[in-house]
Amino acid sequence: MLNFYVCVAILGFITWRIVRLTEAYLRIGHIPGFFTLFEPTTAIGGSIPSNSWNLGLSFTWLRKDYLYKQYQSELITIFPVLWGDCNVYNSSPEAARQILSTNAPWHRPEKAMKAIDIMGPNVFASEFDYWKKQRRNASPAFNASSYRMVWDETARTYHQMMSRPEWKSKAVVSVDNFNVYTRKLALFIIAAVGFGLPLEWDEPRYNSRGDMSAEEVITQVSTNILPRYAVPWWVYYVFPTKKLKLIDSAFKSMELLLRNLIKKRNTEMKKRIELNEDMDQSIKDVFGRLVLSQVQNGAKLSLNDREIIGNSFIFLFAGHETTAHTLSATLAMLALHEDEQEHVYQHIKKVLPDDRAPTFADYDALDTVLATFYEALRLYPPAYMLTRDNHEDTIIATPSIKTPGETAKIPLKKGTTVMSDMVGLCYNERLYPDAKTFKPSRWYGNVDRVFAFGYGPRICLGMKFATTEATAFLTLLLRDWKVELNMLDGETKERWKTRILKPELVITLTFDQVPLKFIRRQASE
Ligand code: HEM
Structure with a gap:
């Protein structure tokens, strides 16, 4: 039978x-x-x-x-x-x-978007008129003030990184996996500009009561999006493994964190409105702009609390690994192509004579730096x-x-x-001749063909956010350090490339490890 x-x-x-x-x-x-x-x-x-x-x-x-x-x-x-x-x-x-x-x-x-509205409706996971409402509300929060903040936060984070014992006063720094740094950087910038929550490099992962730090909560959420989506809610009760408990706790803490932040910012803004303060100029972070719009226009016309939480989560989802891995890929390509690195270094020195600190006002002039990021993005497009x-x-x-x-x-x-x-x-040769070669010059004065950020009305909302962060970080790092490959004994550049630059395509295109070596530049170079 x-x-x-x-x-x-x-x-x-x-x-x-x-x-x-x-x-x-x-x-x-x-x-x-x-x-x-x-x-x-x-x-x-x-x-x-x-x-x-x-x-x-x-x-x-x-x-x-x-x-x-x-x-x-x-x-x-x-x-x-x-x-x-x-x-x-x-x-x-x-x-x-x-x-x-x-x-x-x-x-x-629809089914692909279900995975990305797990913390609330958002601009990425919506369609038709509802997407228009989301995009209309979210777009103005990405503006010159928020990009300036991205730049300043990137510089602040870079200097925090440089004050760590493994970098400070060192002439040579060998790093087994530079992704650890770029992931932390990208997370910090999204936390500061995306959520209005500046983090500190040395904050412990857990406090004395065993609670996760804000950084740990955001890291756990960012790295566990797939299991959170795939595991049904009842599994958390029937099989409460250590890992599932951690994921559940991180997502719940993230929601609470964002809810409390909305409440706090909302109360602060209402008080400032009563005092007739002009907040349009002073609120720079994306999160603050979304809350300000809610306070000024009401939740019906702007985004409600759930939508602000959903969008904050999507900025983390869309902007963390993508930016981090492209930064590592850019440095790897510059270490492989020393002539290109030297060219960018000379250009940085020309734009920033006398070692003055770069600012967001230098963004356009530092186009050769951005061109290296675009070229790494083309060779290893994270949103694949x-x-x-x-x-x-x-x-x-x-x-x-x-x-x-x-x-x-x-x-x-x-x-x-x-x-x-x-x-x-x-890698289409019609669009990018000699497509396998790392050629940043293909982007000089010509960025219309950057496909890796998408195209049309749904083009990446965080494009300039990412390129500002990249330009600031690469400029600061390349001015201070010469980047080389951290190779095994007897290894050639080609062997390093084959061993390391073999991406995995899961949620985004990523690299497992990017071992690099940094040689401090002398002031006279
Ligand atoms: C190197 C970094 C990044 C790459 C390569 C990238 C790539 C993309 C691509 C290809 C799309 C379009 C997806 C599609 O059409 O289906 C997209 C959309 C989006 N990205 Fe990015 N992204 C990056 C960084 C960021 C950052 C930093 C943020 C936010 C802080 C962000 C937020 C978004 C959002 C909200 C959308 C959805 C836009 C909509 O549907 O209207 N991205 N991104």
């Missing part, structure tokens, strides 16, 4: 898959592609490493040299036989622009996949690869999901 039920279940499953695959084939079968067992973005497909029968989450990176070339097409399809949806992957800049631009019938998929669902039958026009000079018109039916593959796009 049991065998009978097992056979029926298997037959049912096979029929269901055949129906799903046939339906998908009729919809997107005209685009070349291939079969695999599991969809890479499902739990099972993503957790099995990339091999001949399972693509794995990192396949766009591992196969970047031939994924699209083998089909002579910049759009391809992937049909998972056993589990998951059949999707289109895109590496064509023209197609990406059409899909991500205004008025297009393309929207972020931008997903959109099609809500109407559409035709995408893109230059034909098979017949150069002609335009390929590709019909995409309603219900199709297109993944804009940032690795594919950032």
Whole structure:
């Protein structure tokens, strides 16, 4: 009898898959592609490493040299036989622009956004008119005052880092994993400017009562977003493991922390309004601007407490690992390319003669510094996949690869999901000639093609936040220190690169370890 039920279940499953695959084939079968067992973005497909029968989450990176070339097409399809949806992957800049631009019938998929509204509705996880309300409210909080604050906080954090015993008065500093520093820096800047909560470098992780410090709460939240989303609430009660208790406590503490901060800022602002103070000039942090808007316009027109908490969380989610890893990648690339590092160093000295402290007013003049960050971002794009669902039958026009000079018109039916593959796009030779080479000069006076921050109305809200932080940090660090690779005995630069710069693609594209060496520069250099 049991065998009978097992056979029926298997037959049912096979029929269901055949129906799903046939339906998908009729919809997107005209685009070349291939079969695999599991969809890479499902739990099972993503957790099995990339091999001949399972693509794995990192396949766009591992196969970047031939994924699209083998089909002579910049759009391809992937049909998972056993589990998951059949999707289109895109590496064509023209197609990406059409899909991500205004008025297009393309929207972020609901299921992907569920993972990122775990602390409240926010600009990233919303769509249609509700997104417009979110973006209209959140955008003004990212302005020249907040960028100036990003700059100043970055400088403050850099000097705190330099006053640590492992850096202070040292001529050479060998670091096993520079991500530890860039993660801390990015976290500090989001805490200060995103939440209005300046942190101190040396604060202990736990206080004497065993409570987590603010830094520890934010770190735990930032590193446990995936388990918080994936583990159902009842598991915390049925299997209260140490790890789950820690995650639960961190998320609850974060919510309480932000709620208390809103209350405190709200009360302070109301008092200042009564005293007729002009707060438009004095409130610089993003969080403060969101609370100020609530105080001035009421929760109906602006964001309510849950939405402010949801957005603060999203700034952490979207801006922490992305900025931190790109900073490490930039330094790694500059250590690999000494000529480029020397060029940037000479430029910094020219912009900042007499060792004066750089300020936000120098941002534009330090364009060569920013160009190195853009180039590292292109080579290792942290937001490696931008997903959109099609809500109407559409035709995408893109230059034909098979017949150069002609335009390929590709019909995409309603219900199709297109993944804009940032690795594919950032290594597209049509857009970036000599794409594998680290060439910061490709960005001089030309930043229109920075795809790694997205495109169109949903382009990264924190773009200038991130580039300001990067320019400030890289300028300060490169002026004081020459960066080299921290290599194993007898290792070559190429071997170091192959060993270290092999990214993992999970929530974002990250590196496990980035070992670097810093040589203090002499004033006369
Ligand atoms: C190197 C650093 C960063 C990279 C590479 C990056 C990349 C991106 C990309 C590609 C998108 C568009 C996603 C899509 O279209 O589906 C995006 C959106 C977003 N980013 Fe960033 N980001 C970075 C830093 C930041 C920072 C520092 C913040 C905030 C402090 C931030 C906040 C956001 C928000 C709120 C959105 C959603 C915008 C919307 O949907 O309207 N990002 N980011």
